[in-house]
Amino acid sequence: MSADTVAAPRLSLNVRYNRNVQENSGEEEESQVEILEDEEHHADLRPQRARPHTQNNPAANNRRCFKATAVALGGFYLLMLAGLFIRFTLLQTRYDQLSNNNSQLQDEVKKLKDRTEVFKSCPHGWTGFGHSWYFKSEEKKNWYDSRADCQQRGADLVVINNKEEQEFVSELSKDGESWIGLWYEWTQGGWKWEWVDGSLLTEKFWAAGLPHYNGYYAACCIQQGKWTQGYYSDNKNWICEKMII
Structure with missing residues (x-):
């Protein structure tokens, strides 16, 4: 009796189970299945209960x-x-x-x-080219008188700045040499070829063997449209240029 009393707590947990063993062996298997299923059910519930804590919000x-x-x-x-x-x-x-x-x-x-x-x-006797009017005289004068005539016309002796203008002036003076506005002038730096507008000579169209210096003045043009020279007292035709624009 004392032995049964000591084992009672353990037997009370499995009373139904043991009784089922004694009554019917078939029910034993059913009870075992129910217990296992119950355990599996609780095992499935534990992860489900823990999931809200592990899943993100x-x-x-x-x-x-x-x-x-x-x-x-x-x-x-x-x-x-x-x-x-x-x-x-x-x-x-x-x-x-x-x-x-x-x-x-x-x-x-x-x-x-x-x-x-x-x-x-364009006034009578003048020809337009580029930005200027040009006048070719029919009479002949020395270089200074030629320049004075141009100035009276509101112009000056022609200043040739590029090849195109040189060709145009050559065509105007094809019948003989004409004074142009280039002279050998004394400047602060010494004697230099200078145009009448004060600009230094850059484009050069001298004939072979020229220029000479000391008192010479330029004229245009001899064959091949090249510049020649003369003394200021020589009488030649002249070409005036008047800037229009």
Whole structure:
């Protein structure tokens, strides 16, 4: 009796189980299955009860997703704005360039119209070329008197600045040499060839063996359109030039 009393706590846990063993062996298997299923059910419940503690909060996940989406959209809009700004800047630059080109073109057209109007009013005996009028005399004078005649006409002896103008002046003086506005003049730096407008000689079209120095003055032109020289007292035709634009 005492032994049964000591084992009672353990037997009380399995009373139904032991009774089932004594009553029916078939029920023993059923009870065992029920106990195992119950244990498996509790085993399945433990992870389910623990899951809320281990899974992330859905609301927090949603907030994180929203923030990530907002950042991505913000970056995309910034890229779009940057692209639009660059596009606008390029278009504005191109527009400014076109405006400047158009303004320059209008200025050139205006100058051409003005020059055409000036050429239309070219005085009798004068010929227009480039930005100037040119006058070729029919009489002959020395260099100083020739220059004085040009100055009375509001001009001066011709100054030749480039090859095109040289060819034009050569054609004007094809019938003989004519004084041009080039002389061997004393300057602060010494004796130099200088044009009547004060500019130094840069383009040179001298004939072979020229120039000579000390008191010589230039004339145009001999064969091949080259410059020659003479003393100021020599009588020659002359060519005047008057700037018009």
